Amino acid sequence: MKNPLEKRSVFVYLRIAALIEQQILDNTLRAGDKLPSLRTLCREYGISQNTALSAYYHLESNMLIEARPQSGYYVRSGTRKLPAPAASNPAGVAAHAGTDQLVARVYDSLGLGGHLPLSLGTPAKELLPVAKLNKALLQATRELSGSGVVYDKNDGNERLRRQVARRALAMDCGLSHQDVITTSGCLNALSYCFMAVAEKGDTVAMESPVSFGMLQLAQALGLKVLELPTDPATGVDLNALEAAMKRTDVKACLLISNFSNPLGSCMPDAHKRSAVGLANRYQVPLIENDLNGDVYFGAHRPRSCKSFDDSGIVLWCGSVSKTLAPGYRVGWVAPGRFKEAVARLKLYHTISSPAITQETIAAFLETGRYENHLRKLRHTLQANLHRYNRAIADYFPDGTMLSRPQGGFVLWLQLPGPTDTISLYEKALACKTGFAPGRLFSLQNQYNNCMRLNYGLVWDEKLENSLKILGNLVRHPERGNQYSRTL
Template identity: 60%
Template sequence: MKKDLLYLRIAKNMEHQIQHNVLKVGDQLPSIRTMCREYGVSMSTVLQAYYDLVGKGLIESRPQSGYYVSYSHRKFPTAPETSNPVGTPGVQETTALISRVYANLGSHHDLSFSVGVPSPALLPVAKINKALVNAMRSLPAGGTLYDDIQGSSRLRRQIARTAFSWGGKLEEQDLVTTAGCMNALAYSLMALTVHGDTIVTESPVYLGVLQLAQSLGLRVLELPTNPITGIEIDALKKTLETEKVKLCLLTSNFSNPLGSCMPDEHKREVVLLMEKHGIPLIEDDLYADIYFGHHRPKSCKTYDESGIVLWCGSVSKTLAPGYRVGWVAPGRFRDQVMRTKLYHSVSSATLPQEAIANFLETGRYENHLRKLRSTLYANLLQYLRAISTYFPEGTKVSRPQGGFLLWVELPKQLDAVQLYESALRYNISIAPGRMFTLQHQYHNCLRLSYGILWNDQVEAGLRTLGKLAKRMV
């Protein structure tokens, strides 16, 4: 086994023992020499494994003494319960709050926990920019010509190739490129709905989906959603039987803002439900590549035999947010989506597509993802530890197995908008939970991004948030 994989295996074994209380807080870990003998590895490999655990906040080094367990998964806050949308509209309140928060995003903040993209420090900026320069040199006319309406054939071929890892039976001609995932969702909604139609989604749900639906004059039904397993299947069944639903829009893997991931059997059941009722499913699969397990989770598209799923994705959350490269596999609705794209944009930007295609083709994307997943998982554990230490008693936090977003449920009497206003005075930005619904709910909730480099400043920021929340209690 390669050295880098070996140190990770040792670290995971130790983390498993901490997680299951075999190693308790305060216990001393075996010495470096003992670990070398047990695993038959070098001192540098054992040290790398211990450094990995230190980075996750699970162990600490004590000079002249060794390494000790400093924290345990068992001390993390409990997870929130399944949401229960109240059905009371509060559209204007949501719109006003989103405008307030977005107006402040352009301001300088020492810590921005509210932005839903990873920090540039976690992205291979120099390498992706080099790929862009190479694209200028290799494309006809330096990439200044219009691309095919369907998008770069090279990029579509690479997306189809990577889809086989999760059972996506896609070919180059099945895909249409877009200006990011939001653009893919927009084309799909515009192609399949008219003003006044009803769509179904999770609750809470990404604020961009709510804004898009409002701009198209659509009625949004928010359904109960579990922070671990996603939308409640029974609620979805009942809604499809009792309401005239035009389509469903779901985030199957590591949803924004909850971080939930639908189990495979749920994904299969949802697709069967859609086929039974003849209702399209727009699948927002933006975060699936940022998984913390052993393999990428499957998608609803994996189980789509009839072409009823419109699978949407992009590299905006993993590689280059500003390049605006996304795609949709529209299934049986390809012609409608392509026609909508033609009406609204003619074609996609040529140079960014070519640069991303090159990144995928050479294997650099997967190398980058491995590092990104490791960093974000370590960040997640640090955030959970800090929140359990600094936030008020009774705070609940989601347990994402991928992505980089946390859903925090504060004690009932707390108002997350007031916390937002107080945090701004300390140059800290958060996203109040009320932004992720069109109903009067989630007033005591907030979304935090752990997609930034962990350091003392981040810990201090979470400590400050916890102090402010405690004062409000």
Template identity: 40%
Template sequence: MEMNLYARLADQLADQIREGVFRVGDKLPSVRQMAKKQQVSISTVNTAYGVLEDRGWIEARPKSGYYVRKRNEDRLATPTQTRHTPKPRPANTSQLVMEVQRDAAARKGVSMSAAIPALDFPILKQVQRTFAQMARSKTFLGIGYDSPEGVREFRHQIARRAVDAGVFISPECIITTAGCQNAMALCLRVLTQPGDIVAVESPCYYGLLQMIETFGLKALEIPAHPQTGLSLEALQLALEKWPIKVALTVATFSNPIGSLMPDERKAELVKILGRYDIPLIEDDVYGDLYFGDHRPKAVKAFDPDGRVLLCSSLSKTIDPQLRLGWVMPGRYFEAVSHRKFINSIALPTLPQMVMAEVLSQGMYDRHLRQARECYRQRFARLLDLVNEHFPEGTRISRPQGGLVAWFELPRKIDTTQLYHRAHAEGVMLAPGELFSISGQYRHCFRLNYAQGWSPERELAVRKIGQWVREELQSS
């Protein structure tokens, strides 16, 4: 607990310095004043000031106190937008995907490859307690199968929360799934036949590319802008040229690049797809993890006629262990419901009842507020580290929400090799090769910044920077 306190205080102060509340040369409140103001112990403030000193934010002046130091400015550019001409191709990166997935699951060394949330928030204990209470008090065995649509109370909570994303929906129009990946798979199965073309943004979350491959579909990679996401101009051209069957997007904090499609473009996207009568599978799994001051709308908020199938889950906001997600399939409700029945008949009832209870309470909102602030600060710390330790020519995304950052390195660097080297030294990152089927991102990689910054994690980032430097010098 004490460790969390000083780390949090250090992060908050770093943030205030970044935002100019304290300027270069300003004196920070004395240790005693700060302890009183923050209602923490003197040793907590001492440790927090020590952390800020180590990170180069402040310096101690003998007999005078702590002062804000001049620091290097953020010198890193954002990643470039790909400019390839889209062409439909079968996907084929599964071997490396499984290797990366297994390495992450082994939880050895410093794992920064998986897009998982921080697992040290108090909500996890609360979920665990609610599981224990409800397992004792509710009847969840001896009741046969749940309905294919899922537990009503849980769907009710999802419908209630969808309003924040501009989606007004009845619980009757929602189907629960075993996570977002399962929801997307059900939708793709319903909407496509082998050989069909699916338009995806590029770079694209590799789980989706794998799904496209396994279902015998072809992916058409549409370039995405690092800030605004899927290029509508490129999509329009592709629609004129290819018989696209369905489009798929993570419009709100895409994985891996963290882009956010503005509302006008979300509305425009639905209009364009309407002209070609094409459905859109929207993956909104990161939507609640915004760094700005309000929850961005889902694309589905702009969908008057049910062509958007919105998929999401609790994997990124609470824990992927829950394997609990949902789909709002619009006009494809019956077909998706039937597909879920074919795949798994129904989900277990208990986790849905538990999460309905958790979501109905204020603690979930408190948790989201805490998580968003925490992730925003943790990304800021990553940016500092990368500014300090990565060579010239490194580009890094500025995610507007979510859990991951995307790095673009000079083209000489092969990040699959970097992945193997890092892995051998106990550091896990996600190589860029996974995020495309046309080999475009072999000089890029993705890193999770959501976990708390320990000295070990900071060292891992430092080491990656060092390995990139060495690679550049040797080539």
């Protein structure tokens, strides 16, 4: 692991906290071990006591250490480290079958009073800068020509496209604003990409498990999906990807390169480079969903596959729908050599994008307010992730396996034995909680003992109690009525 202290752009207390956290995760520091005193920390790192305290406060908020009165700070005890799920192994055949009724059931439950949205993959509105967005929206109305009621250019808001290109530098990707087309969210961008490179009846390759939104989109476009084996830490199996690309019937592949949904995997740079190399060798367009790339817990934003693309074979898609304003539906795509086709599709389908919301988001990116918001959001999400890990270890049965995302919003659980999460889902709804059953994330009959949880919520007693109820339901599904009566 690289020394976090070498990353000068990161606050000092966060660099020190990252060093201690890594020692805890590596089991160098074990449960119950005493940490160095504040005075020792100050002397070893040449920092002030306030900085040392901030490092320990950060670790404490992430449920990794605890303060003991008159004694100091200790590695937190009592939390099991759950094993990660094994790599997936889907059948190597393209499929059409769907889970539309189950997806509709999950979305219908979101409107039920008192239910926690654990089944979603977006942050709670309480974690978003709503008041600042409202202010920026009013300013955009005043500054835009015609107050934003006239059509914008087909490529989209130029101010936003310039900001997207500027931010791409953080992942070592040289883009011009002329390379970018704005869209109505990331799903809209992905839709244009699929239509630009494939036709009805064609086969596209995807990771497995994969976001049910990607599966539904492929189905709506009449595409068959070839699911690929995927590792929960490093992403798609490159050997399986190459085997898929060798097939003349695979017209494109879709990868969620950074903090995939639902596994939370992040492809190493070497894997991203190799994936782009394969796309070039076999001339198979690579559609990259980089929706979660800004929500990283490390020292810097991970690179994308687009960072290694010199030929235009990668169609890179992004959005602020998961990080800033889901309802604004602001996204973009840098489609490389397929730009003309994507621009034409956008013209046919929408003519132009909404000017008001794009101008608002552009201002957020331009003034630095977005980055300030992201820092707070990442801190909250990382703290939540540790809390979920602790709660799941405490409340779920032995044999539970848990993904280890380094960013994003979602956790993937593999439950022991013959647990049926579709049946469990109905019992959870009766207890005013929920999750996304694993069967949603495949077109094949698999992941029936898995679930996805959203940790982008406000942590409180109600949320912890919901996780406790889910754990109890997994242990004793026959007692569902008993748990619902206690609410």
